[in-house]
Amino acid sequence: MKGILFTSIISLFLIACSDDQSGLQFKDQGRDVPEFNSRNAFSFIEDQLAFGPRVPGSDAHREAVNYFRDHFSETAGQRSVFVQQFEQEIYNETLPFYNVLVSFGGEHTDRIVLAAHWDSRPRGERDPDNPELPIPGADDGASGVSVLMELATIFKENPPPIGVDIILFDGEDYGEEGDLANYFIGSRYWGQNPPVPGYNPRFGILLDMVGGEGAVFPKEVHSVNFAPQLVDEVWSIAAEKGHGELFLNERGGRVADDHVIVEQYTGIPMINIIHHRLNESGQIEFPPYWHSQKDDIDIIDRNVLQAVGDVLLELIYNRIPVD
Secondary structure, three states: OHHHHHHHHHHHHOOOOOOOHHHHOOOOOOOOOOOOOHHHHHHHHHHHHHOOOOOOOOHHHHHHHHHHHHHHHHHHOHHHEEEEEEEEEEOOEEEEEEEEEEEEOOOOOOEEEEEEEOOOOOOOOOOOOOOOOOOOOHHHHHHHHHHHHHHHHHHHHOOOOOEEEEEEEOOOOOOOOOOHHHOOHHHHHHHHOOOOOOOOOOOEEEEEOOOEOOOOOOEOHHHHHHOHHHHHHHHHHHHHOOOOOOOOOOEOOOOOOHHHHHHHHHOOOEEEEEOOEEOOOOOEEOOOOOOOOOOOHHHEOHHHHHHHHHHHHHHHHHHOOOO
16 A cells, blocks of 8 residues: 555656746736635644644654644545655664655646644753753644645645645754754655655745744745745735735845755755744844743734735635646
């Protein structure tokens, strides 16, 4: 069965995009756009938190990957889901990791990719009371996944006009502070071991911390360098929909994240929607609950989830020209 599923996902991920910038041109197409349901997205966060911290090697980690497999098998079909499993030794411990790959619209060779990381941090260094405990990861991990899970629910009932692939990266947040070699484990493995050689979607969008209270999304610098047209379109859509107070039309920081690894290893132009800001000294600041026990369900704002979902649906269903 694993071989059958792998063959099926391979066929769905085959791409025939060019390397020019034509895939990054956008225009209102006059198409209908389905509605995003932030209540559903919020419930998907609750489901993830119910497992406990999704730290690689834990029971919660194993239970969560089965939960994702079940959800995406129901929305995309069993043959459109592939779990890329691998092991890696980190800090003298061999751990299992699972990237979850999902495809919608297998009839389309023209495709885009949406991504988030699903693991939660094994330590909360920023917590003044319990710095050694794993964090709940409501925003840092679960929020981006929840948006993608709700998009998958929508794609099932409203097939998008372009092929859409979803990737949940594992092991993004495992490394100790400052040890970037042990962050981004899943995206690095995926980039070095592509299930589909030559995979070349038009573009990618990474979601990271997209549901927290007080969220702001300035234009992350790597994203602007990788795909300026896409950044401009996403932030323009947000402004049109009244979400300019979230999607700030200003330069953000240069955030190391999965999108940098993806671009480095595959050349796919991927942008990052991530909650951060620059302080008066020009240094990146993440939200006050970041890497602490406060990153729990109480800091999740459904209005933020709704805004991110609204913007992505408008982009996917109505702004991408297709043949």
